Amino acid sequence: MASAASSIFTLSRDSFGKLTLTAEDGEVHYGVAPVRAFPIQAPEQGISMVLSNGKEVGWIDDLGALPAAIRELVQDELDGREFMPVIHHIVSVSSFATPCTWEVKTDRGDTAFTLKGEEDIRRIGDASLLVADNHGIQFLIRDMFTIDKHSRKILDRFL
Numbered sequence: 001m002a003s004a005a006s007s008i009f010t011l012s013r014d015s016f017g018k019l020t021l022t023a024e025d026g027e028v029h030y031g032v033a034p035v036r037a038f039p040i041q042a043p044e045q046g047i048s049m050v051l052s053n054g055k056e057v058g059w060i061d062d063l064g065a066l067p068a069a070i071r072e073l074v075q076d077e078l079d080g081r082e083f084m085p086v087i088h089h090i091v092s093v094s095s096f097a098t099p100c101t102w103e104v105k106t107d108r109g110d111t112a113f114t115l116k117g118e119e120d121i122r123r124i125g126d127a128s129l130l131v132a133d134n135h136g137i138q139f140l141i142r143d144m145f146t147i148d149k150h151s152r153k154i155l156d157r158f159l
Contacts, residue, residue: 009049009058011070019077021049021058029057033081034074040124040140047074085111086140087131090151096158099134106139113137118158129155 010022014030021032029051037046049058063071085106093115094101103112113133115121120132129141141147144155 011073013073019049019073023057032057034060034077036078036082039082039084040128040130047078084138084140086142087147087151089148090154093154102131104139113139115158121158 008024011032012020012022014020018031019033021029023029029049031052032049033052035048035050036043037048044063045061047060047063048056049060050056060066060074063074066074085108087104087106089105091103091105091110093103098117099114101112101114104110113135115131116134122130122132124130127143127145129144131139131141133139141155144152144159147155
């Protein structure tokens with residue numbers, strides 16, 4: 001059973017692997033889960049610790065400011081709950097008409113997916129894009145302006 005303490009709350013895993021949060025006042029909350037307020041624009045800031053009914057029992061302003069042990073517990077839990085591969089490079093597309101198959105390199109490895117329609121590419125803020133495959137998996141392009149030239153040329157054909 002791993003545990004960690006901070007000035008705001010103590011966090012630990014119970015024997016079933018669930019997170020347990022002990023508030024500063026001593027109140028214990030079992031089965032808490034971290035939820036990012038802004039998962040794309042500010043993934044390290046604004047993380048709510050919530051119960052299964054949605055009630056917030058803790059708040060983390062900045063993940064990086066937490067003690068290492070708590071940060072690791074929260075990050076492990078987030079990694080297990082979230083799956084949004086970040087596209088680093090678009091290797092190829094089968095066609096510039098949809099549906100088409102994209103071959104990409106991501107932070108989770110190389111993969112291929114089918115883009116059903118151009119409407120499955122959504123802008124998030126000024127520079128980020130969410131690309132949904134035919135199974136509903138969301139791929140993130142953090143900054144379409146800093147991605148490599150080859151990938152940018154492909155993106156421009158779809159935007």
